[in-house]
Amino acid sequence: MNQTKNTLDYPHKASEFKRNGFSDWLDLYLYDHGFLRFAFQNLYKIDRNMWRSNQPSPKQIEKAHNNLGIQTILNLRGPRETGDWQLEAEICNRLGIELINFRVRSRAAPEKEMLLKTPKLFSSIKYPALLHCKSGADRAGLMSALYVLIVMKKPAIVALRQLSFKYLHVKQAKTGILDAFIASYIPFEKKGMGFIKWIEEFYNPERLMLEFEAQPLASRFVDSFLNRE
DSSP states (O other): OBOEEETTSSSOOOBOOOOOTHHHHHIIIIITOGGGGSSOOOOEEEETTEEEESOOOHHHHHHHHHHHOOOEEEETTOOOSSHHHHHHHHHHHHHTOEEEEOOOOSSSOOOHHHHHHHHHHHHHSOSSEEEEOSSSSSHHHHHHHHHHHHTSOOOHHHHGGGSSGGGTOOTTSGGGHHHHHHHHHHHHHHTTOOHHHHHHHTOOHHHHHHHOOOOHHHHHIIIIISOOO
């Protein structure tokens, strides 16, 4: 049994991973493009307690546990039947790492429900922790920005640095909605309003979606060429 949690009913009861032998490794390295992540993990330190990366392999998870002391992994892709998640769940179970499934979207304005659960999530996990999505660029960038805002208590302009091309994030594409979300808080921040209060009383995901315009070529590059989730 592997201890997992999900954003929809966090905290969540333990769920059982189901390994399917060689097909799981095929899922991870071929269909999930894990072969591209052999040499480039997109691994960065946010502060002494939190790291960010793309989807780690079992070997990379073991290395992070041994070398960085990782106690918790935040999987921003959500639990899946595919081999990449099954292998991740298995290695976390073996090493005693808590695997938390906290689903985040990359091409839509962040949901209020998810945002309001984030402070409790960050305050309840064991550190050091590693958060990841598939590529470590967009969903990982958003959660890293939220960590900078909520835990590190840094200003939004600093949090925005977590959504950067340094991490392969493309703000001109549909994924730029995440930049627009953080940026839309800045005027309220300047007036002294706290981030969570802004989320509760003023943030409007539907309006942000209507106002945001992505560049078609950049979106095609991210969606088709890079094949981002």
